[in-house]
Amino acid sequence: MLTGKKLGIIGLGKLAEAIVLGLLKNGALKREDVAGSVKHAESLERVRTRLGVEATLDTPAMIADKDVIILAVKPQNVAKIAEQICPIVQHHQLIISVAASVTTGYIEDRLPPDVPVVRAMPNTPAVVNEGMTVLCKGKTATKEHLALAEEIFRHVGRVATIDEHLMDGVTALSGSGPAYMFLMLESLADAGVKLGIPRDISTLLAAQTMLGASKLALETKQHPAILKDMVTTPAGCTIDGLLELEDGGLRVTLMKAVVKAAERASELVVKKSEPNTDCLNNS
Structure with missing residues (x-):
C-alpha cells in the first residue's frame, strides 16, 4: 500500500527522523521518495547527512507532489503551517498529524474541504523502533487512509486505532x-x-x-x-x-x-x- 508513494514530512525532529529511518531500513520507501522541510537553514545539512533525503526550507513546494504529508511540528505551529499549505494541498493527499493535543477538526477547518486527516499519538520509544502509536481518523478520512497511516507507524513499533474522544486518555497512558x-x-x-x-x-x-x-x-x-x-x-x-x-x-x-x-x-x-x-x- 505504501510502495510507490511519495512522503513529505514537515518538521524533521527526532520523531520524524525515527519514522524516516524505520521506513528506509525496512525497505518500505526509497530515499528518493522521501523529502522534508525544516524551519532553520542550519538543519538542512543535518537532515541530508543523517537521513540521506532531500530537505528544504520551502514547505509548500516540498508537499506539492507528495501522496502523504506528516505534520511533525509543535502544536502552536500547526495553524501557521496549515495556512502555508492550504493553497497547495489537494484532496488526494493524506495529512497525518503527530502534533499533540491538536484535533483532526482543528486541522480540517484550516484546509480545503475533503482533505483527509489522520491524527497520530506516538511515544518516544519510536526512536528505537519500539514505539506505541495510536491513530484516529478525521471526518473525511477513510479506512484506507487509516490503513496507510498504520503501515507507516508499524515501522517504528506497534499501532492501535481508537475513537478520537479517547485520545486524551491515550496521551496520558502511552x-x-x-x-x-x-x-x-x-x-x-x-x-x-x-x-x-x-x-x-x-x-x-x-x-x-x-x-x-x-x-x-x-x-x-x-x-x-x-x-x-x-x-x-x-x-x-x-x-x-x-x-x-x-x-x-x-x-x-x-x-x-x-x-x-x-x-x-x-x-x-x-x-x-x-x-x-x-x-x-x-x-
Whole structure:
C-alpha cells in the first residue's frame, strides 16, 4: 500500500527522523521518495547527512507532489503551517498529524474541504523502533487512509486505532507512559545499588526485566495478574515485595497519575480559533 508513494514530512525532529529511518531500513520507501522541510537553514545539512533525503526550507513546494504529508511540528505551529499549505494541498493527499493535543477538526477547518486527516499519538520509544502509536481518523478520512497511516507507524513499533474522544486518555497512558516507566526503572536500579549491586549492572537488570516482562505480556496476551502470579510463589520473597508495593499505594498512585495526566491533556487541547478564510474561500 505504501510502495510507490511519495512522503513529505514537515518538521524533521527526532520523531520524524525515527519514522524516516524505520521506513528506509525496512525497505518500505526509497530515499528518493522521501523529502522534508525544516524551519532553520542550519538543519538542512543535518537532515541530508543523517537521513540521506532531500530537505528544504520551502514547505509548500516540498508537499506539492507528495501522496502523504506528516505534520511533525509543535502544536502552536500547526495553524501557521496549515495556512502555508492550504493553497497547495489537494484532496488526494493524506495529512497525518503527530502534533499533540491538536484535533483532526482543528486541522480540517484550516484546509480545503475533503482533505483527509489522520491524527497520530506516538511515544518516544519510536526512536528505537519500539514505539506505541495510536491513530484516529478525521471526518473525511477513510479506512484506507487509516490503513496507510498504520503501515507507516508499524515501522517504528506497534499501532492501535481508537475513537478520537479517547485520545486524551491515550496521551496520558502511552504518550506520557515512558516517563512513568523510567521513574520505576530508576527506582528499581536505585534499590539494586542500595543492596550493593554496581549502578550499571543494576540498571541493566532493571531495564531488561522491564523489557522482558512487557514482551511476555504482549506475546502471551495473558492478564498481568496471571503473569504476576507465575512469579509469586507461596511464602516466597516476591510476595513480600508485592506487599510493600501495595502498602505504599503503587497501584492506586499509578492509576491516579494516568487520570490526572488525561485531565491535563484535555486542558491542553488546542482551542478553536478562526482559520484564515482567504485560502478556504478560494478552494
